[in-house]
Amino acid sequence: MKVKSLLLFLFLGAELGNAYAQHRERQTHTNDTITSNYQPQELFSPLFYQEKGNEFHSANGNPGPKYWQNRADYVLKAAIDTVSKTLTATENITYTNNSPDALGYLWLHLDQNTYKKDARSNFYTGTAATQHTTGYQLEEVQLIQNGKTYKADYIVTDTRMQIRLPQAVSAGGGKISIAIKYHYTIPGTFGNRTDYSYTKNGAIYEIAQWFPRMCVYDDTHGWDTLPFLGSGEFYLEYGDMDYSVTLPANMIVAGSGELVNPTEVLSPQQISRLNAARNSDKTIMIRTLAEVKEAVAHPQKKGNLTWHFKMLNTRDVAFGASKAYIWDAARINLPGGKKALSMSVYPEESAGNDAWGRSTEYLKGAVEHFSEKWFVYPYPVAINEAGTAGGMEYPGILFDGIGDKGKDLFSVTAHEIGHNWFPMIVGSDERRFAFMDEGFNTFVDIYANDVFNKGEYAPKxxxxxxxxxxxxxxxxxxxxxxxxxxxxxTAADAVSERYRHPIEYYKAAFGMVLLREQILGKDRFDYAFRNYIHQWAYKHPQPEDFFRSMESGGGEDLSWFWKSWFYNNWKLDMAIVDAHCVNNDLKEGLAVTIANKERMAMPFTVAVTLKDGTQQRMQFPVETWIQNKVVTFTIPVTQEVKTVQLDPDAALPDVNRANNSFMLK
Structure with missing residues (x-):
């Protein structure tokens, strides 16, 4: 190096050093005078996970090499007495114990008992229900084990039943069959999720939680026996379900899964229309309003008919039934050339192109989007049913509101069918962790709104x-x-109604938006989230499996985010403290000082607006805050600066935006 060049280098280095010293002096003064609740060591403390990954739940968030879960297959035969409003049924459950534990007793859910006068669900909110049923009336419970049939020794506790076995179900694949004969009174509109209600052309029955279902036995809680209180929803085993429903021949049944005896319950004309719908992107009428008014469902049949359905690899089934149903359908186009059928059933009160006349179109669009974006819809049919349950989901079928229209109907349809991904496909425990159900589903809804019919109902x-x-x-x-x-x-049932939507739905969904759009970026987030869905499809993930999946798939330690957003309600308040030209010389750049004043931290953007109105932006990672409460950095500028703006798009949940702007003199 020449001497002249060396002297110039030393001079420039000294000037830069002087400028840096001035910045540090100014920053030190700022640190001394700014009040901040932020503690970097608290947010970025190590050992977020209390346990290491294991052979059942891997450290990378995937199921481990020895992951197991039990299985429940059902055969159900039900009949509805439309006069007494009673459902009578027989049920045969084949339960497979794939766990490493021999099981000396079994637990089942009896959700209809939530309508009894002494049910626990009458007490947890402080406001008891005023209408009741007598719940399940168990006529007979038998066990078939090792070729022998026994009368079951059982007790009923609120919405659970324990069966005490004469011989344990062996580990690693042991089987037992449970045969139950029962009946119950169908609740009226007070049933909330399952009910009957009246329309001008007849009653509508929304039948859900209608059979005793096996509780989950897993490697986290053993038997998961939380009672059904109402807010916390479901956690169920997967299996194949074969069910039939007998009722008057003038009624239509819309049920989860595939109708396997169409020629016995449908007219030739209805079958022809359904075949046309399977090949049509436009909605085809299967049963018109005029046919409803003729009070005929199957012109060739009288008395009772039995509708027979099957659904494979599902955790539940539900159905709607009515002589008032208008019925239409259209084809769903799935990735890989696969097809499914979108269908809607609704009464005259819901008819019209501004209302349920577009329901099948809405359902088709949502299923196609979710299938392309996240995971292919696995079932042959998706059904939207209009009733008074007004926004409830079960595998392959939705109960939405009779009066829903336009954007409201699209939004509730997209949301409820989205639950077929969370938690019907990804089988999380929504009775404990509602965010893995409502939050994830609300999140994916946002993008469904963006793409449907070129953004007709966007943004959500x-x-x-x-x-x-x-x-x-x-x-x-x-x-x-x-x-x-x-x-x-917080446990789902412990969240009061005041906070249920803000916390379980909205905060959880917005947290996912922050992860996708501010922290990981769309590409890394989508890759990691799709991997999580595919790894845990038809399995039972815990929250840590999700956290680990997003960290490993996204390539970031996100413990600071889980800690502040999911395990706490920590606030974010970043503030611009000062902005000035270095050494009062525009050529040396603009020094900007920002303080983090609350316990949360986030990556952030700073926008500098120049005299001519143009804008320069700089992005800063979350590591900006890994050691510091206050930071000063220099932004190169080419002309006089008018303003400096922190988080210019208002994308971050900053609790005080008043300190996010700084105007230079």
Whole structure:
């Protein structure tokens, strides 16, 4: 190096050093004078996971090499007495114990007992129900084990039944069959998720949680026996379900899975129309309003008919039944050339192109989007049913509101069918961890709104995502600043109605948006999230499996985010403290000082608006805050600066936007 060049290098280095020293002096002064609740060592502390990965749940978030889960297959034969409003049924369960434990007793869910006067669900909110049924009336419970039939020794406790076995079900594949004969009174509209209600052309029956179902036995809790209280939903084993329903011949049944005896219950004309619908992207009428008014479902049949359905690899089935149903259908186009059928059934009160006349189109669009984006819809049929349950999901069928129209109908349809991915395909425990059900599903809804019919109903800023139609980042602030708000990880039934949507749906969904759009980026997020879905399809993930999947698949330690957003309601408040030209010389750049004043941290963007109106942006990673409460950095600029803006798109849940702007003199 020449001497002249060396002297120039030393001079420039000294000038840069002087500038840096001035910045550090200014920053030190700032550190001394700014009040901050932020503690880097707290947010970025190690050992977030309490346990290492194991052979059942791997450290990378995948099922381990020895992962197991039990199986329950069902054969059900039911009949509905439309006069007494009674469902009578026989049930045969084949239960397979794939666990490493011999099981000396079994537990089953009896959800209809939630309608009894003394049910626990009458007490957990402090407001007891005023209408009741007598719940399940168990006429006979038998066991078939090792070729012998026994009368079961059982007890019923609220919405659970324990069967005490004469001989344990052996580990590693042992089987037992349970035969149950029962009946119950179908609740009226007070049933909420399952009910009957009246329309001008006849009653509508929405039949769900209608048979005793096996509790999950897993490697986390053993028998998962939380009672059904109402807010917490379901956690069930997978299996094949074969069910039949007998009722008057003038009624239509819309049920989960595939109708396997169409020639016995449908007219030749209806079968022909269904075949046409399977090859049509436009909605085809299967049963018109005129045919409803003729009070005929099957012109060639009288008395009773038995509708027979099968659904494979599912955790539940439900159905709707009515003589008032208008019925239409269209083809669903799935990746890989696969096809399914979108169908809607609804009464005259819901008819019209501004209402349920577009339901099948909405359902088709949502299933096609979710299948292309995340995981292919696995079932032969998707059904939207109009009734008074008004927004409830079961595998392959939705119960949505009779009065829903337009954007509201699209949104509830997309949301409820989205539950077929979370938790029907990815079988999480929604009775404990509602965010893995409602939060994930609300998140994927956002993008379904964006793409349906070229954004006809976009953006999704209604309901649980942004309740008041505003900026989602701003709308979450009242919740995270509320000292009484529960955290996302609160048990579902422990979250009061006031906070249920803000926490379980909205905060969880917005957290996913932050992960995708601010932390990981769309490509890395989508790759990791798709991997999580595919790894845990038809299995039982725990929250840590999701956290680990996103970290391993996305390539980031996200413990700071899980800690602040999911396990706490920590606030974010970043502030611009100062902005000035280095040494008052524009050529040396703009020094900007930013403080983190609350316990959360996030990556962030700073925008500098120049005199001519152009804007320069710089992005900063979350590591900016790994050691510091206050940082100063230099932005090269080419002309006089007018303003500096932190988080210019208002994408972050910053609780005080008033300190996010700085205007230079």
């Amino acid at each position: 800023r209604d309901g649980e995502y942004a309740p008041n139609g505003g900026n989602p980042a701003d709308e979450i602030i009242p919740t995270i600043t509320d000292p009484n708000a529960p955290i996302i990880m």
